[in-house]
Amino acid sequence: MITIVSFGSHNPERQVELKAGIEKLMTGKSHALLFPANEKALLDAARDAEIILTWRLTEAMFHAARRLKWVHIGNAGVEKSLFPAVAESDVLMTNARGIHGAYMAEWTLGALYYLAQRFSEAEAWRCDHEWKPRKDAMTQDRFLLEGKRALLIGYGSVGRAIAQKLAAVGILCEAIAAQPRPAEIPVHAVEYLEKLIGQFDIVIVAVPFTPQTRGLVSREVLCKMKPGAILVNLARGVAVDEATMIKRLRNGRLAAAALDVFTEEPLSQDSPLFDLPNVFMSPHISGNFPDYTKKVHAGFLRNLERYLNGQPLENVVDKVRGY
Numbered sequence: 001m002i003t004i005v006s007f008g009s010h011n012p013e014r015q016v017e018l019k020a021g022i023e024k025l026m027t028g029k030s031h032a033l034l035f036p037a038n039e040k041a042l043l044d045a046a047r048d049a050e051i052i053l054t055w056r057l058t059e060a061m062f063h064a065a066r067r068l069k070w071v072h073i074g075n076a077g078v079e080k081s082l083f084p085a086v087a088e089s090d091v092l093m094t095n096a097r098g099i100h101g102a103y104m105a106e107w108t109l110g111a112l113y114y115l116a117q118r119f120s121e122a123e124a125w126r127c128d129h130e131w132k133p134r135k136d137a138m139t140q141d142r143f144l145l146e147g148k149r150a151l152l153i154g155y156g157s158v159g160r161a162i163a164q165k166l167a168a169v170g171i172l173c174e175a176i177a178a179q180p181r182p183a184e185i186p187v188h189a190v191e192y193l194e195k196l197i198g199q200f201d202i203v204i205v206a207v208p209f210t211p212q213t214r215g216l217v218s219r220e221v222l223c224k225m226k227p228g229a230i231l232v233n234l235a236r237g238v239a240v241d242e243a244t245m246i247k248r249l250r251n252g253r254l255a256a257a258a259l260d261v262f263t264e265e266p267l268s269q270d271s272p273l274f275d276l277p278n279v280f281m282s283p284h285i286s287g288n289f290p291d292y293t294k295k296v297h298a299g300f301l302r303n304l305e306r307y308l309n310g311q312p313l314e315n316v317v318d319k320v321r322g323y
Contacts, residue, residue, distance in 0.1 A: 001030040003067075004304075005049040007042050008074050009293045010035075017294065018053075021301040025308060051307070053300050057081035062091075070307060074296040076100055076158075076287070077236070078317050079209045086319070093317040094303055099295040100287035101161030104234055107286035108162050108204060109169065111258035114280050115230060118142045146170035151200040153217065154207035154235060155187055156323075158287075162204060171202070178212070178321075190216075198224050204232040205239050208323035219244040228255045234286045237262040249276050260286040 006018060015035055022033055034049075036042040039060075046052065046065040053072045054061070062068065062083075068091050073081050076097040086093065114120070118138045125134035148171050152159045155175035163173040163185055174186045176193050188196060193216070197203060203225060207213040217233075217240040225231070231254055233240050242263045248254040256278040262271075265284055273279055303313045317323060 001032060002026070002050050003032045003034065003045075003048040004051045004053070005034045005036065005042070005045045005065075007036055007052070007054040007061075008296065010037070011293065014293045014297065018297045018301075021297065022304065025301065025305050029308070051304070053297075057086060057093075059083055059085060062086050062089075070094070070313070072096075072300045072303065073317075074293070074300075076323075077209050079322065082317070082319060082322060092313060093319060094313050094315045095317055095323075096296050096299055097315055097323075098157045099292070099299065101157045103289050104158050104206075104286045105161040105165035107260065107282070108232055108234065108258070109165050111232065111280050111282075112145055112166075112202065112230070115256045115258060115278075116143050116145050120277065120280075148172070148201040149174070149199065150202040150204060151176065151197060153193065153203065153205045153239075154213075155183065156206070156208065158234075159204075159206045162206060174200070194221055194224050197221060198226050200226060200229065202230045202232065205235045207235045207239055209236040209239070210322035212322075214238050215241065217241065217245075222248060222254075225254065227253055230254070230256045230258070232258045234260040237265065246272055246276070249278055254278075256280070260284055 004022060006015070009015065019033055034045040036045045043060060043064045046061050048067060049065045050067050051070050052061065052065060052068060053074065055074045057071050057073065062085060070092040073093065073095045076095055078093065078095050081093070118141050121134045121137045125131070146169060150166055150171050150173045152163055152173060152175040155177040159175055163175065166173055174188065175183070176190050177187050178190055180187045180189050205217055207216060215238065219241045222241060222244045231245065245254065245257065249257055258280045259273070260282050261284055267273065267283070273281060299315065306313050
């Protein structure tokens with residue numbers, strides 16, 4: 001019997017949809033589908049689990065699941081689930097990469113327009129009702145994104161989606177990747193990052209989180225950015241030297257930043273980032289959207305069909321590389 005444990009959504013409607021999809025695929029096969037309500041029930045259910053669908057695999061879950069063969073993580077980032085015991089095991093791990101790209105690309109374009117068109121001044125006008133000062137500021141400081149050069153640090157599914165969106169409005173894109181390959185835009189090896197970064201008006205950090213990407217945009221890299229450039233980070237806060245970034249935003253070396261991720265989350269209420277007028281921020285939501293769980297379940301069901309048919313699974317995590 002195949003036992004599937006889902007510890008993802010606790011929304012009854014989503015659970016009904018998932019159950020219907022699993023029942024259709026498992027017709028004629030002995031199986032059990034469990035939706036544990038809490039972590040204690042989860043550990044009990046995990047004992048017989050061959051397959052687990054969850055947002056995060058904990059060490060307690062893994063050690064309880066003696067029959068586990070496959071775990072599907074409902075996020076793109078798997079760093080919190082990829083501890084040594086699971087990395088060294090034969091358990092297959094898949095994730096939800098690929099479902100975030102369109103939303104993260106539009107977030108990026110929206111944030112860049114917010115900065116380029118000085119929409120912060122329009123918001124300030126709503127508060128202080130001062131027509132002329134705000135009109136003057138927007139008129140004098142706005143600029144076109146068309147013709148700007150953007151460097152994407154990371155060229156996976158998110159990076160590709162962002163490049164396509166930016167290219168549509170006339171932004172010239174290139175990328176840095178751990179494994180350069182032929183693509184629609186020039187893609188350079190990561191060792192050329194410091195050499196190339198000073199050529200670009202916009203730098204967008206879209207790498208997966210791994211030990212190699214922690215601190216990738218270091219003090220040295222930030223100091224080599226083009227004066228007046230814009231930094232966008234929607235990867236992980238720890239990919240960027242946050243202290244140096246703040247310093248360069250304050251002294252104007254960086255014109256602006258658009259940030260969806262931070263070194264510490266939730267962001268502390270006394271973070272200096274809140275007081276910087278040249279920063280657009282959101283609370284780590286660039287890849288979130290209303291039907292997120294439905295998309296996760298759809299990907300899981302596609303993989304379940306492949307699993308049952310003995311076919312290779314999609315979105316298999318390389319447990320050595322960490323994504």
